[in-house]
Amino acid sequence: MVGWNQRNKTENKQVVLPQRKPTCLPGSLSWIPILIVWIFIWQCAYWVVGKDLLLASPLQVIRTLFREAVQLEFWLTTAYSILRIQAGFILGIIIGSLLAVLTVRITWLDRFFHPLISTIRATPIASFIILALVWMTHDRVVVFIVFLMVLPIVWGNVSEGIRKTDSQLLEMAKVFRLRKRELIRAVYLPSIAPFFTVAATTSLGLGWKAGIAAEVLSRPSFSLGGRLYDSKIYLETAELLAYTAVVIVLSILLERLLQILFRWTERYFRMQWMTHGKTGD
C-alpha cells in the first residue's frame, strides 16, 4: 500500500529539483530566526506598554516556566489535562467513526442523527460547558466537551470518506468476489484514511482549545485551565502567559505525535498486506 494520501513512489524516475540558495541553517531549524524576531517584537511591546500587569516580558515568562517546571504539581497538572482531553478525543474518534459507518449504511439512522450533529456544530461551546457543569462532575465536563468537539468532525469526514469511495472499485470488488475483510482493508480503509487523518488532526487542535476552555470554566483539580483562571484572578500575567505557552507547546507536540502514529499505522498496514497478502491470508 502506498501512502494514505495516494502518493506514488517515484524512485525510478529522475527528478530534477529546483536549486535552492544555500542558507546557514538546515530546513528543520529555519523557524528559529523567525521565533527570535517575534520574541524581540514581544520584548519591544513590553517596553512600550511598560506595565508588568498588562504584559509580561519574554524573560519573565521563561523564568516563571522554569520556576513552575521544578514543581511536581506542574507535571501533575499537565498530565491530568492531557489525560482528560485525550480521553474525550479518543472517545470522539471511536464513536464518531462508528456512527459514520452506521449512518452511511442505514439511511433512517442518518436522518435521525443529522439534526443532533448539526445542533452540536452550531451551539456555542460555552452553552455546553455550562449545561455540562449542571449534569456531571468537573472532570467529566472536560472529557464530555472535547468529545462533543471531536464527534461532528470525525463523523462528517469519515462519512464523506465512505461515500466517496470509488464506486468503480466497489464494482470491481463485487465482480471479483472480494471477501468482506479484504474489501474493507483494500478498498474502504485506504479511501477513508485521508479523510480520517484530516479529521483527527483538525479535531485534536480544536479539542485542545475546547478542553482548556472547559477547564477554565469547570476548574477541576490539577488542570491547566484552572491554572490559567488562577493567574487571571491573582493578576499573574507572567504565569498566565507561561501556562498559555505550555498549552500551545503541548498542542503542537500532540499533533506531531499523532502524525507519527499515522505513519506507524500506515507502515504496519503495509507490512500486514505484504505478509498476509502473499501467503493467501
Next chain:
Amino acid sequence: MSIELDRLGVILDNRWILRDLSLTLPSRGVVALSGPSGCGKTTLMHTLAGLIPIAAGAITGLENKRVSIVFQENRLLPWMTVFDNLNLILHDAEATMIWLNRMQLGPQHDRYPGQLSGGMKRRVALARALAFESDLLLLDEPFQGMDEPLREHLYPWIQAASQSKPVLLITHDRDDLTRLGHSIWRADGPPLQIFTQL
C-alpha cells in the same frame, strides 16, 4: 451450458438502453461485438456481470456463475502494487507471478499503477480477468494502448480461455474482431440491437 437473454430490458436515467433483447451466447468461444459508441454494449456487459438491475426479461444460464471482466476503465487499486492488485484476487503468490510474467509484467510487479503506462495498466486488468476462475469472460476493449506485437502475444491467452467458457469481446479493432471472434456480432442503438450475426 449456453447463456440466454430473453427479452432483456435495462433502464438507465429513465431511458431504455436494452429493450426486448434476446440472444444466446454459445457455451464456449469468442463472440466479438462491435458497434458505435454509446449504443449499449458496455451496459450489456455490466448487466451480464450483475452490476446493473434488470428491468424486464431474464438471463438464464448465469445463475450462481462467476463472471470475470476487463472493464472499460482499468479499475486498479492505486495504493497497491501490481503484484498486490492481482494477488488480492488470486490469493496465490506463485500464480500471481506466473500471470504477470505471461503478460510480460514481471519486472513491474512492485510498481504502483500510477507508475505504469496505459498499455501496462491494461495488461494488469487483463491478467486479473484471465486469472480469475470464472464461467463467463467479458472483455471491454482489452487491448487499448497496446501495439501490434503485444496484441499478438496476448491473443493466445484469450483463445485459450475461450476453449472452456464463453468470452464476450467488445472491440472496435478489425484485427481483434477477425483474429479472435468465432462469431462476430454488430450492434446498434440504443436501445441495443444486435442485428447482424456472422
